[in-house]
Amino acid sequence: MDTIVLQDLKNIVSPERVIYKEPLSKHTTFKIGGPADYFVITKKVEETAAVIQYCNQRNLPILMIGNGSNLLISDAGLRGVVVKQEDNTKEFIVTTCEEGYLVTGGAGMNLSAFAMKIANESLTGFEFAAGIPGSLGGAVYMNAGAYGGEIKDCIRSARVLSKEGDILNLSREELELSYRSSMIQKKGYYVIDATFLFQKGEKEEILSKIEELNRARKEKQPLEYPSAGSTFKRPEGYFAGKLIMDAGLRGYRVGGAMVSEKHCGFVINTGDATAKDVLQLIDDIRRIVKEKFGVTLEPEVRLIGEKAMES
Ligand SMILES: Cc1cc2nc3c(=O)[nH]c(=O)nc-3n(C[C@H](O)[C@H](O)[C@H](O)COP(=O)(O)OP(=O)(O)OC[C@H]3O[C@@H](n4cnc5c(N)ncnc54)[C@H](O)[C@@H]3O)c2cc1C
Structure with missing residues (x-):
């Protein structure tokens, strides 16, 4: 254990949110994965940026994880720092624009929770994602999709952190989303939040569509x-x-x-x-x-x- 790294990370976030040798099997839906040298939970964008900056300066590898629902992590675990953002999971902002309703969510939020909040605003266009067991950040990174819908279809922009810890605002075009691929993967950016465009719909219809798709998943998967x-x-x-x-x-x-x-x-x-x-x-x-x-x-x-x- 590098006690300096451990102490520095504890100073950046807070001591109880830095875990040494945390089994990653606890953080993946496969329930597989050896220990991370340092597992860090961030609660504010500033903390996430500071951790990334620190790791970059020290040449420490970083893996940002969401819900761990698309990960197979080796039995030997990971050297370096695993970061999980719990900072902005409650962020949910709805505004209007000429084309419809803009909804922003934090990267750490569960897709299903995000989809339900959208449905409760009587907004349609995200039903396809309600049963995908990932986080919003992971879904943007992967351009997740199901039942004929994809993140690419409804996203308008995402805020990301660069390896240097700078915040960049990327438009839909700049995100270069295609089948399970994004520019974020190529550049090694970290998603902090994302904004989507939706339209008004009938709440009952939206909720019943979500239910129907979730039922289909349960039957087939x-x-x-x-x-x-x-x-x-x-x-x-x-x-x-x-x-x-x-x-x-x-x-x-x-x-x-x-x-x-x-x-x-x-x-x-x-x-x-x-x-x-x-x-x-x-x-x-x-x-x-x-x-x-x-x-x-x-x-x-x-x-x-x-x-x-x-x-
Ligand atoms: C039962 C089941 C059903 C599924 N069904 C679907 C489906 O219908 N459609 C579909 O597309 N996928 C599906 N998936 C796969 C998975 O849920 C998606 O790929 C999801 O988008 C991954 O999100 P996550 O938060 O779990 O990411 P993780 O698994 O934690 O990470 C996946 C990748 O994203 C990166 N990442 C995560 N968060 C961030 C962030 N904030 N910034 C930068 N990089 C980040 C990680 O480093 C990693 O490389 C399914 C998985 C399961 C277990």
Whole structure:
């Protein structure tokens, strides 16, 4: 342990919000991941900026996480600093403009909570995201999407922090959002909040749409098991889940990791899966699907940490 780094981080935020060797399995929906050297919770944008600046000056690697719902973190954990923003989770601002209603939310806010607040304002356009178990920041970073909608369709701008800790306001165009990709990924920015454009709708209709989509998720997805959602991106012209099923891999296991029997596009943790198990399973799936159908599957899940990065 570097006691100077630990003390400095405690001075920047507050002592109880810096944890040494925090198991990241506690912060991922896969329930997998070894310890982070330093796990820091920030509550204000200024704190987040100061932590980023400090890490940058000291060459300490940083991983910002949201709800950990798209992460596979190595069993060895992560060296450096993991930052989770809880600073702005309550931020929710509605204003009007010529084109409709602008809604701003903090990066740490749950997408489902954000979607419900929008619905309660009788605003339509975010129903698609209500069942995605991520944070707003993670959703912008990933350009999350479901049921025909994407963050790209409704976002107007996002405020991000650069590695130097400067705040930049990026327009929708500057964010360069495309299928599960954004300029934020390429530049290594950190999202602090985002603003969306919505229209007035019928509250009852909006709420019933959300309910309908959540029901569909429950029926089709193995939500009863830890996972990180769809393991692979959708290959052009195919569905990853169907390819995996047709390759005869339904229920295929490596250790505690298994191809879901309910939805073959999901790798699930049946209880005691390690990152190594999941990585081996991912490799096997990719190899077999490539052999049988000539299609290369690309992971959608972010593979993070020493071992994971090698795959
Ligand atoms: C059951 C289940 C269903 C899912 N369904 C869908 C779906 O329908 N559609 C879909 O698109 N995804 C889906 N996902 C995947 C996941 O929920 C999304 O990718 C989500 O947007 C990730 O958000 P997060 O806050 O959990 O990000 P994390 O998993 O914490 O992080 C993902 C990436 O974003 C980065 N990141 C997180 N927050 C920030 C920030 N503030 N600034 C900069 N970078 C940041 C992280 O460093 C990491 O690289 C599903 C996952 C599960 C478990």
